[in-house]
Amino acid sequence: MTRFRFAPIPASLPSVVPFTGPETLERRSGIPFRARLGANENGFGPSPRAVEAMIRATAGIWKYGDPDSHDLRHALAARHGVAPENVMVGEGIDGLLGLLVRLMVAPGEVVVTSDGAYPTFNYHVAGFGGRLVKVAYRGDAEDPQALAAAAHRHGARLVYLANPDNPMGSWHPGRRIEAMLDDLPETALLVLDEAYAEFAPDEAIPAIGPEDARVIRFRTFSKAYAMAGARVGYAIGPAELIAGFDRIRNHFGMNRAAQIGALAALEDRDWLAHVRAEVDAARDRIAGIGRSNGLDALPSATNFVALDTHRDGAFAGALLRALADRGVFVRMPGVAPLDRCIRVSCAPEPELAAFAEALPGALRALA
Amino acid sequence: MTRFRFAPIPASLPSVVPFTGPETLERRSGIPFRARLGANENGFGPSPRAVEAMIRATAGIWKYGDPDSHDLRHALAARHGVAPENVMVGEGIDGLLGLLVRLMVAPGEVVVTSDGAYPTFNYHVAGFGGRLVKVAYRGDAEDPQALAAAAHRHGARLVYLANPDNPMGSWHPGRRIEAMLDDLPETALLVLDEAYAEFAPDEAIPAIGPEDARVIRFRTFSKAYAMAGARVGYAIGPAELIAGFDRIRNHFGMNRAAQIGALAALEDRDWLAHVRAEVDAARDRIAGIGRSNGLDALPSATNFVALDTHRDGAFAGALLRALADRGVFVRMPGVAPLDRCIRVSCAPEPELAAFAEALPGALRALA
Known part of the structure; x- marks a missing residue:
């Protein structure tokens, strides 16, 4: 039996969250991520x-x-x-x-x-x-x-x-x-x-x-x-x-x-310079992985790369899920026409290698 | 030149903070606290x-x-x-x-x-x-x-x-x-x-x-x-x-x-039991320090003790400042008649010993 009532503004709000966390996705699917590339975290680590x-x-x-x-x-x-x-x-x-x-x-x-x-x-x-x-x-x-x-x-x-x-x-x-x-x-x-x-x-x-x-x-x-x-x-x-x-x-x-x-x-300015260099290299690596699979990297001034699928949001969403099935966590923009892309965070090579390994199979699964 | 204006509710609020932190007090006075007994922190430490x-x-x-x-x-x-x-x-x-x-x-x-x-x-x-x-x-x-x-x-x-x-x-x-x-x-x-x-x-x-x-x-x-x-x-x-x-x-x-x-x-339930026992003993110790100085401990079911000065808020406030001058951080209730008390957090013996050492001089300074 409900007794309380919310104040008018909260009462009018939907029960949605801005982002679902990777741990939640892992718990739902039962598949742990071997590459955590969806939240623009920085796996090169802190100083x-x-x-x-x-x-x-x-x-x-x-x-x-x-x-x-x-x-x-x-x-x-x-x-x-x-x-x-x-x-x-x-x-x-x-x-x-x-x-x-x-x-x-x-x-x-x-x-x-x-x-x-x-x-x-x-x-x-x-x-x-x-x-x-x-x-x-x-x-x-x-x-x-x-x-x-x-x-x-x-x-x-x-x-x-x-x-x-x-x-x-x-x-x-x-x-x-x-x-x-x-x-x-x-x-x-x-x-x-x-x-x-x-x-x-x-x-x-x-x-x-x-x-x-x-x-x-x-x-x-x-x-x-x-x-x-x-x-x-x-x-x-x-x-x-x-x-x-x-x-x-x-x-x-x-x-x-x-x-x-x-x-x-x-x-620790040296560490920041080190991270910047690693991120630069990782951006190129992600672009290369994309290119090998027909996805084109948009220019990026961040620690992530938007890869253009040259399709639509439905396709990118399916690709996201196919990657998740293969243990790779990435995200995508929420609205058209941006949502033709998937967004991949820079990360150390083992995680990018996992992405490189998973991407061809994920794309094939959608064909 | 101000250009922005706050929304009506924040605009109506005073610029006061609920509590001044001990670090702020230390920076103001230039005297570091040797006994941090004001914020009901628990110096017995985490598990x-x-x-x-x-x-x-x-x-x-x-x-x-x-x-x-x-x-x-x-x-x-x-x-x-x-x-x-x-x-x-x-x-x-x-x-x-x-x-x-x-x-x-x-x-x-x-x-x-x-x-x-x-x-x-x-x-x-x-x-x-x-x-x-x-x-x-x-x-x-x-x-x-x-x-x-x-x-x-x-x-x-x-x-x-x-x-x-x-x-x-x-x-x-x-x-x-x-x-x-x-x-x-x-x-x-x-x-x-x-x-x-x-x-x-x-x-x-x-x-x-x-x-x-x-x-x-x-x-x-x-x-x-x-x-x-x-x-x-x-x-x-x-x-x-x-x-x-x-x-x-x-x-x-x-x-x-x-x-x-x-x-x-x-x-770690054992550690919780250990902390409880330490806090029990510290409450008695604080009560004892108070008693030796004419301040009576109120019964406490917490990790702090209110010591009754049997005076008023002005006196308790002055006592707080006199203790701070001696490197001891305690707080007091904000309103009468509660503010006849000072509030002392349970802590390991070195900090309580510092309180015991400082209290007589602080009281004398007010006499």
């Missing part, structure tokens, strides 16, 4: 100095983390040449995106994004009663001009853009993002998701002053720093906006070992 | 098996955690004799309380709690625009009858009760909580915070069926399991309510090593 720091931090896990993430926040500020007041550390970009939407969007207000862009952002917008307006990708890239135009048309409060883009791996030059800021209406804040920025060419990073009140940027330790399971992300933005998070965030939400590990990872 | 499991998990931190926390959730369900669908794992009780408020309370709706009870719960209620109604403690304990009466009066959506109580350490027999459920109005869900339940006598735990739609219970790995910095808590409640969390939670929010460590900690 050994970060691993060592996290191991040393484990005995002290009885203490709450520092609610200010002081040391990490100050190090990030120094790295980005901004003030500590311009940086907010949180439980991954996902958690911070949720807080940003809550901070900025009243029920019924409009948020603009691209049709096929990050589903978790959309999940948070819906979760706080925002109204999503989606514009189409253009040439497998998000379209800054169309996003800005839609923001004007709808008086949007937020405009989401990932640069480089997920799920296609494309990127815009930083100056194009800078120009987009001039095009936005006064009502709108640009949510610039730079989760994959460390893999991108330098010219992909826009020159934006930390106190530019038109934009908030998001970075993460989940991708280039290979610490997805630690849950550390951060936002860079004007101090007044960053301070807003303190009104609503879970102040003691950070894992203590993760804070310490992220700081060590940030300081 | 060595949990530490070992977390260390082993560190190399795999490049993977996201399982968004279903499947293994931990199933183990918790088995431990509590409920179905996995009755259990929701989240980033500590704090995070789960925020989600619950969001799930249940529309702006302007009423939530009832005790004046002086857990500030972080109040922070979340305010954060989602709920209206807090507070009833007084009665004899240094939360007052189930007064809470239920206020819930009737105001048509409350949630009623918060911690058993055992924080910050006083008092507890009610489980049958009193069961009786309270019968007293609540149909509109109201009981939020039963059992963060300290593992320290309490068996009879403090109410017999509540998992599908009882009048109540949701919260447990944590932060206290008895000594994993505050890992951020693992869980809720037990009716499956339909528990499923509601999936509509709004940060699905990939859990730290992967923390999930693995919590499972190992849960399985």
Whole structure:
């Protein structure tokens, strides 16, 4: 017998999750993945100095983390040449995106994004009663001009853009993002998701002053720093906006070992360079595997590659399932025409070899 | 130049934090704490098996955690004799309380709690625009009858009760909580915070069926399991309510090593018994230190002791600062008459010895 009732906004939400985890898929199928290439995790692993720091931090896990993430926040500020007041550390970009939407969007207000862009952002917008307006990708890239135009048309409060883009791996030059800021209406804040920025060419990073009140940027330790399971992300933005998070965030939400590990990872620049080189090579390897099988790699500035099947979403979906049957976990974009591709994460050679081995059979099974 | 504006609810919120972290206090004063006795952390530490499991998990931190926390959730369900669908794992009780408020309370709706009870719960209620109604403690304990009466009066959506109580350490027999459920109005869900339940006598735990739609219970790995910095808590409640969390939670929010460590900690019952014995002894030790200095320990079913100064909040506050000056971190209740007490967390002997050494001088400094 139900007695409780949900508040109106949650009551109106569907019971769907943005992503099904690979462990869930394994439990459903009974087939463990020998290649985990679907979540843009980074199997080249975290800096050994970060691993060592996290191991040393484990005995002290009885203490709450520092609610200010002081040391990490100050190090990030120094790295980005901004003030500590311009940086907010949180439980991954996902958690911070949720807080940003809550901070900025009243029920019924409009948020603009691209049709096929990050589903978790959309999940948070819906979760706080925002109204999503989606514009189409253009040439497998998000379209800054169309996003800005839609923001004007709808008086949007937020405009989401990932640069480089997920799920296609494309990127815009930083100056194009800078120009987009001039095009936005006064009502709108640009949510610039730079989760994959460390893999991108330098010219992909826009020159934006930390106190530019038109934009908030998001970075993460989940991708280039290979610490997805630690849950550390951060936002860079004007101090007044960053301070807003303190009104609503879970102040003691950070894992203590993760804070310490992220700081060590940030300081290990050599490891980051090593990971970048490995990812470059893995992108070429994935493209080669695709080519051998009639799938063409889209250019990527990330740690994943979209492989074009030159068919449609039904075909790509069937290919995904055929790969899963063979122990290979990959994902695909959610909407047409992007969903003609499958998205394969960079990984060490044994996992890519498993993909190379599985792909021909998976394709044959669909023929 | 500000361009952005916050949504109405966040715009109305003050920029206060529920608790200032000990690291922040250390940075302000320049004096590191030699005794960290203010946050009810558990310095007896986590199970060595949990530490070992977390260390082993560190190399795999490049993977996201399982968004279903499947293994931990199933183990918790088995431990509590409920179905996995009755259990929701989240980033500590704090995070789960925020989600619950969001799930249940529309702006302007009423939530009832005790004046002086857990500030972080109040922070979340305010954060989602709920209206807090507070009833007084009665004899240094939360007052189930007064809470239920206020819930009737105001048509409350949630009623918060911690058993055992924080910050006083008092507890009610489980049958009193069961009786309270019968007293609540149909509109109201009981939020039963059992963060300290593992320290309490068996009879403090109410017999509540998992599908009882009048109540949701919260447990944590932060206290008895000594994993505050890992951020693992869980809720037990009716499956339909528990499923509601999936509509709004940060699905990939859990730290992967923390999930693995919590499972190992849960399985180490011997360590839990060891910690309980250490905490029992530490409570007596704290009471003894208090007694030697004219402060009387209130009975406690938790891992902390409220020491009654027999003065007022101004005196207790000054005593807190005098202890901090001597490198001892303790906290105190926030409202009168509870704030005549200071709250001292159980800890290993070196930290309690530091408290014993510092207290006489701190009291003399106030005389």
